[in-house]
Amino acid sequence: MTNRFESLACANCGRAYPADTHSRCTSCGGILEGHYRLDGRFLDDFHRRSIWDFAEFFPPVKKENVISLGEGWTPYVEAPNFAKRVGLRHIWCKIEGCNPTGSFKDRAASLGLSLASEWRKKGVFTASDGNAAAAISAYSARARMKCLVLIAEDSPAQKLAQIMMYSPILLRVRGLYESVSSLESALEQTQAILPDWLNHFIWAPFNPLLVDPYKTLAYEIALSQKLPDCIFVPVAGGELLSGLYRGFQELREMGQVDRLPRLVAVQGEGADPTVQAIEKGLDQVMETGPPRTVAGALRVNFGAEHSITAVRKSDGFGISVSDEQIMKGQIEIAQDEGIFCEISSAVALAAISKAVDLGKIGGDETVAAILTGAGLKDYPVTADDISNIPLSENVSSLSTALERVLASELFGGAA
Numbered sequence: 268m269t270n271r272f273e274s275l276a277c278a279n280c281g282r283a284y285p286a287d288t289h290s291r292c293t294s295c296g297g298i299l300e301g302h303y304r305l306d307g308r309f310l311d312d313f314h315r316r317s318i319w320d321f322a323e324f325f326p327p328v329k330k331e332n333v334i335s336l337g338e339g340w341t342p343y344v345e346a347p348n349f350a351k352r353v354g355l356r357h358i359w360c361k362i363e364g365c366n367p368t369g370s371f372k373d374r375a376a377s378l379g380l381s382l383a384s385e386w387r388k389k390g391v392f393t394a395s396d397g398n399a400a401a402a403i404s405a406y407s408a409r410a411r412m413k414c415l416v417l418i419a420e421d422s423p424a425q426k427l428a429q430i431m432m433y434s435p436i437l438l439r440v441r442g443l444y445e446s447v448s449s450l451e452s453a454l455e456q457t458q459a460i461l462p463d464w465l466n467h468f469i470w471a472p473f474n475p476l477l478v479d480p481y482k483t484l485a486y487e488i489a490l491s492q493k494l495p496d497c498i499f500v501p502v503a504g505g506e507l508l509s510g511l512y513r514g515f516q517e518l519r520e521m522g523q524v525d526r527l528p529r530l531v532a533v534q535g536e537g538a539d540p541t542v543q544a545i546e547k548g549l550d551q552v553m554e555t556g557p558p559r560t561v562a563g564a565l566r567v568n569f570g571a572e573h574s575i576t577a578v579r580k581s582d583g584f585g586i587s588v589s590d591e592q593i594m595k596g597q598i599e600i601a602q603d604e605g606i607f608c609e610i611s612s613a614v615a616l617a618a619i620s621k622a623v624d625l626g627k628i629g630g631d632e633t634v635a636a637i638l639t640g641a642g643l644k645d646y647p648v649t650a651d652d653i654s655n656i657p658l659s660e661n662v663s664s665l666s667t668a669l670e671r672v673l674a675s676e677l678f679g680g681a682a
């Protein structure tokens with residue numbers, strides 16, 4: 268199948284832009300979007316190898332420039348025990364932690380580095396101290412391309428460990444994430460010094476084409492199972508939500524599905540500008556004060572209108588959850604289903620429980636959660652927790668210690 272890409276154009280006024288554009292529309296301020304020809308059948312043939320099964324729905328990249336580590340086609344599994352716990356019949360989990368660097372960002376990094384190769388860039392740069400930085404650093408290594416990552420001055424060691432393994436150039440920047448304009452200024456200054464490097468910041472207002480690889484989640488879900496009624500999506504910048512919406516919309520236009528699942532934007536209380544905008548019926552996301560939530564990957568105080576569009580046009584809603592609910596969700600899905608997702612993914616699970624309690628979804632609805640990253644990325648177990656695990660002082664007294672543990676764990680007796 269030939270490539271379907273037509274143009275990069277403004278979602279508001281339709282003005283066309285070169286594919287390598289890193290801004291909003293200069294005429295009206297709208298967000299730019301990749302437009303694709305949607306004639307003919309959806310896909311005649313696919314191999315379940317990577318997101319590149321869907322290459323015709325990306326901007327054009329020659330085969331020799333594709334940078335892939337087998338990202339995509341992550342498990343989509345039912346969670347019957349967790350469903351029973353929260354009072355639903357069917358919950359499905361899309362386990363994005365199974366991607367090569369452990370998060371959904373690999374989909375965008377694969378396209379980003381492939382475009383950088385296609386466009387003969389000398390390197391890529393971004394600002395992130397989490398999943399995006401790990402993904403972009405890894406795919407840069409794979410592409411043999413230089414990579415610069417701007418990080419916050421106080422990035423936690425636990426998060427930096429994975430990123431540093433791939434050896435990108437790192438620079439700590441105080442106040443990097445203070446506002447959209449500080450971030451924008453940092454990226455602009457970097458681009459001015461490195462004019463032939465690709466800006467790989469994954470956010471539509473700065474980098475419209477990097478939403479497109481997230482359409483593949485919609486394709487994979489639609490090709491795997493009957494469509495869910497409702498999909499709960501963790502939201503920071505909103506790329507995943509917007510990509511899902513556009514993927515399902517393309518599928519509907521091509522006659523592959525007959526409706527859109529309702530898309531639910533989920534954030535942590537204290538870092539929920541997008542949910543607030545949806546609830547207040549605004550057309551723009553307002554910047555808020557310093558964000559606070561246990562969900563580190565979702566600690567943002569800004570957003571953009573493409574998330575609002577995705578929720579509104581799919582008849583979805585927004586929901587925020589507390590730190591306590593998020594931590595509970597992370598433990599429950601591990602205990603119930605053996606799925607260890609990162610804390611920022613657990614917001615989706617916490618939100619499902621809350622939405623059932625609030626009557627926003629019915630018991631007979633089929634619900635899906637996008638679990639964006641692997642649990643080992645960002646976990647709550649501390650050295651204190653480990654010292655609280657019962658200890659047998661030596662091997663010869665193990666049986667006594669074990670009996671005590673079993674009495675307490677299995678029979679609830681005193682230790």
Ligand SMILES: [Zn+2]
Nearest residue numbers: 277280292295
């Ligand atoms: Zn425009």
